[in-house]
Amino acid sequence: MSLKLAIPSAAQPRRSPRAAELERAFYDRGMRPEYREEPCRTALNRVTGMPFRWSLNPYTGCVHRCTFCFVRAFELRADRPSDDRYGTSIRVKTNVAEVLARELSRKSWKRELVAMGTATDPYQPAEGRYRLTRACLERLADARTPIHLITRGPMIVRDVDVLSAAATRARLTITFSVPTLDRQIWRRTEPGTAPPAKRLEALRRLVEAGLDVGVGMAPILPGLTDAPEQLEAVIRAARDAGATGAWANLLYLRPGTREHFLARLEEDWPDLLPRYTALYARSAYLAKEETEPVRRTVRELVRRHELRDRRTVRLEPAPDAEQLSFPLAPGEAAPPIVPPGAG
Numbered sequence: 045m046s047l048k049l050a051i052p053s054a055a056q057p058r059r060s061p062r063a064a065e066l067e068r069a070f071y072d073r074g075m076r077p078e079y080r081e082e083p084c085r086t087a088l089n090r091v092t093g094m095p096f097r098w099s100l101n102p103y104t105g106c107v108h109r110c111t112f113c114f115v116r117a118f119e120l121r122a123d124r125p126s127d128d129r130y131g132t133s134i135r136v137k138t139n140v141a142e143v144l145a146r147e148l149s150r151k152s153w154k155r156e157l158v159a160m161g162t163a164t165d166p167y168q169p170a171e172g173r174y175r176l177t178r179a180c181l182e183r184l185a186d187a188r189t190p191i192h193l194i195t196r197g198p199m200i201v202r203d204v205d206v207l208s209a210a211a212t213r214a215r216l217t218i219t220f221s222v223p224t225l226d227r228q229i230w231r232r233t234e235p236g237t238a239p240p241a242k243r244l245e246a247l248r249r250l251v252e253a254g255l256d257v258g259v260g261m262a263p264i265l266p267g268l269t270d271a272p273e274q275l276e277a278v279i280r281a282a283r284d285a286g287a288t289g290a291w292a293n294l295l296y297l298r299p300g301t302r303e304h305f306l307a308r309l310e311e312d313w314p315d316l317l318p319r320y321t322a323l324y325a326r327s328a329y330l331a332k333e334e335t336e337p338v339r340r341t342v343r344e345l346v347r348r349h350e351l352r353d354r355r356t357v358r359l360e361p362a363p364d365a366e367q368l369s370f371p372l373a374p375g376e377a378a379p380p381i382v383p384p385g386a387g
């Protein structure tokens with residue numbers, strides 16, 4: 045069966061000439077992303093209202109340019125472009141690892157969980173050249189600091205050595221964002237990311253090395269990726285790849301993300317625009333009646349397909365690796381830290 049036939053009719057994308065032209069133009073010579081090498085003064089960011097208190101982002105901006113990325117909302121609030129220009133200019137914090145090392149060496153540092161990948165993908169293409177995520181992981185491992193890393197980038201496999209070392213120094217968990225296996229929806233909504241199958245292959249290699257790697261199905265898009273058979277396809281593929289767990293979050297649309305996402309939706313799936321306008325008329329978040337059935341289905345699928353930690357090799361912190369502030373007991377599931385755009 046062709047891919048086109050496998051997609052429900054409501055999900056058939058229509059690409060306007062303008063959108064196709066923009067995408068081509070982005071990768072044409074004249075519109076290569078701009079990389080700004082700008083040192084930083086601080087590396088760790090204090091976070092409130094999340095299951096972690098510190099985040100770390102070696103880059104600002106993300107060339108993956110997902111249409112649903114919630115960082116667009118922050119960009120709007122910071123008076124920076126949240127439209128098609130988002131992801132075309134990336135700040136590279138060239139000294140981030142040195143600054144991080146200084147911060148981690150302070151007596152006041154309590155080795156609390158640090159989340160990477162909350163505002164930009166730490167394995168976007170720039171990392172191939174700058175290796176800042178890798179350097180930061182080394183510093184965090186040196187300081188025996190627990191890490192949770194979220195990515196859509198298979199490049200992470202390059203750093204399996206550093207990740208393995210870090211996992212023996214303090215708790216390390218990784219989430220691969222894989223909201224759908226549908227290639228057309230993936231291509232339209234995540235114009236710069238690697239195909240879902242490549243992410244799952246990368247996940248497999250990390251798990252085989254003994255790392256704790258789960259799947260975050262985020263964001264699930266109403267009417268596009270929330271059909272039970274679509275959810276089941278992801279859960280089954282995640283299980284087959286060896287994922288240690290899976291969770292799902294539904295799309296939310298704050299100002300900045302909302303305008304961009306709905307404009308793309310109107311170009312690709314105009315039939316769905318009235319439904320989305322109604323769903324998000326009153327709030328950036330979906331009502332519980334919309335979210336709970338999807339979450340319940342995912343929980344049931346996880347149970348039915350026995351998606352759980354089946355690692356034959358487990359990299360765990362050595363007995364002398366103190367974990368002063370990690371909020372979970374060993375063996376507990378990784379925290380459902382909301383990745384960019386997860387909703």
Ligand code: SF4
Nearest residue numbers: 106109110113384385
């Ligand atoms: S959702 Fe993640 S991968 Fe996509 S643009 Fe935002 S930060 Fe990048």
